[in-house]
Amino acid sequence: MSIYNPIDWAGVDDPWDGVTVNLEALHTIVCEVFRIPAAQCGPPVAIGLHHRKNYASVYSFQLPLRKVVARLVAPIKPLFKTEGEVAAMDFVRGRTSLPIPKVFAYCSEANNPVGVEWLLMEHVPGVEIGEAWDSLTFPQKRRLALDIVDIYDQLSRLKADGIGSIYHNTVAADDAVLLTKSSMSMSHNSSGTRRWAPLSSESLRLLKGLCKRSVKDGYNLGPLNEISLLKYELAVPSPSQTPPTFSSEDYFKLIAYNGNPPTRSDYDLPTREKFVELFHRIYNLYPTSQVLGPSSDSANFRFSHGDLHEGNIFIDPTTGAITGIIDWEAAGFRPLWTSLYGVGWFDEDSHRFISTAGGDDPAPSNFADDTPEDTKLRAFFRRELYRRNPDLFASFLGGIEMRAVMSAAADDPRPIGESDIFLRDYHDMGCWNVDRRGPFPWNMHAWLLKRLEFDAIERVSGENTISNISLI
Known part of the structure; x- marks a missing residue:
């Protein structure tokens, strides 16, 4: 059940x-x-x-x-x-x-x-990237790679001293x-x-x-319109519950708790607290980084689209040139590492790290299906990203673990979401390198046992609730 x-x-x-x-x-x-x-x-x-x-x-x-x-x-x-x-x-x-x-x-x-x-x-003329990708030539794909780098580069040069969406004053x-x-x-x-x-x-x-x-x-700067905070299956936190924040850790808490004060239930909140704890430990592994760690907050926050995927970028199918970028409802200022994961084919995150969408096999594919042309195109994209803006490159490669943890923290509760599974896989697959990082932040075995006990209590409580409702 x-x-x-x-x-x-x-x-x-x-x-x-x-x-x-x-x-x-x-x-x-x-x-x-x-x-x-x-x-x-x-x-x-x-x-x-x-x-x-x-x-x-x-x-x-x-x-x-x-x-x-x-x-x-x-x-x-x-x-x-x-x-x-x-x-x-x-x-x-x-x-x-x-x-x-x-x-x-x-x-x-x-x-x-x-x-x-x-x-x-x-x-906006043209078609979505995904519709035209297979018909593009290699030179056209290279042009598209340059255009995507350009999107990230231009947006990253827009800075603010806080995290939030933008409004006319x-x-x-x-x-x-x-x-x-x-x-x-x-x-x-x-x-x-x-x-x-x-x-x-x-x-x-x-x-x-x-x-x-x-x-x-x-x-x-005003209330954050993050995609994960707009889930209508959950309680959508009010604007006053998603105010601007001024550190990456406060931003992470806002995402994990689905607002401040939290809208997560007593059943779900303990899992989110573990994600906050894990993020805190990962984030503080980079004490001097100007891109990934606490010091990066002082370098100001950068503008991002907030939902930049292949369905929101239109291209000319005959040339590969970008013709328009749409759906800016989640746009705002964020830490640089949060949003720079590529678009469409250039999105490498699921290849390089586990995710809540891993299915039966959460292990990343590590580009096992790449053709020689794919390898050249991927190298070209990375090289151009580094050439244009080294901070973008560092965020793209170095921010993957924090992006994965944040995405899992924003997931739905069970039975739909897989946040607990992510934490288990993260631990069992050795994503936390004990030799380099020291002991894991908590006893995962004991935590999973606690969750099982909690689940049993909730199952009985839910059955009693359903029985009571049926008697009304």
Whole structure:
């Protein structure tokens, strides 16, 4: 019988349940924003991963001179996730040469005619990396490797003194400064992002209260919109539970505990505490490193996409050139080592270290299936990463163990998650080198016995709970 603790699964099965989207109202808004008659705007066409359990539904509209995309946002972490995504796109587009789609208009409050929060932005041409990879030539793959290095390099040069998502500051958030729908101009040369309607006084109060720390040039640091903190299967911590942090260890705790104060149950919290203990010991193995250890926090935190995988990068399938980077909802400032793991084929983490997705055989493959061409391409990617930015290279190779531990710490509780299995495999496979690091941080055998005892108690408690419910 599977162990099931209803406290661990406090969210909803699907965030779109109970949500009614008015696509006719969306069509009207598109016509209003671009000042065209309804007859010149095509109907909404669903694109991308338009299915259940998705954080956004995406539609395209064909206009006379262009195609535009409407991203409808699931009601998870209302206001802050949308405000953070728009600010991140504005911030990166204004400070790098990366191909970030322009947001023409947006609404971060669900009480609008569409029925959900939404963004209206440029259409990104091309296809996802994974769709075109097998058809690319070796020179095209090399070009893509250079472009991915460039993404990481440009983002890493954006720094802050804390960890958190980015927001337009409280002055820019005031409706006296941001233009509203009544004064927008959507000409091709217009700049800046516009709110479709003024924010409510309550939303302004929340933004001003939780996004106080200035970053630079009209932006503030605010609540973190980490992907692992947006799991709707779990309790999604409120913005006040995911505030900016100012050390890697505090950031790790925020991830492991699913917010501060923690939202993990009494059943699950002891496992997360072990991950915090393990991370503390690993992190302090690098006392003088400017990239991996405590000293790296003083070097400032770097901007990252937060969810940079092959589905969020579009390329030209004929040349391999990157045409757009999308889905910036989890973007923000983080320790450099957390996000630099490559993209798609260039993501080496599962090859080089165990993970919670290891299945029956958690051992990494160590590139056993590489062809000679693969070996050359991998060497080229690493060499260019080092040539462009040695700190990036050190984070890419040296940060893998901490990334794996953090990913496992963020996993769901059992019976779905495999965090306990990760800890056991980590110990049994000798990932903690006793000869070089000293004794393992705790007695793993005793810990696993404790977990078994706890599981038995929880199983009986769960059965009693189910029996009591059936009698009601």
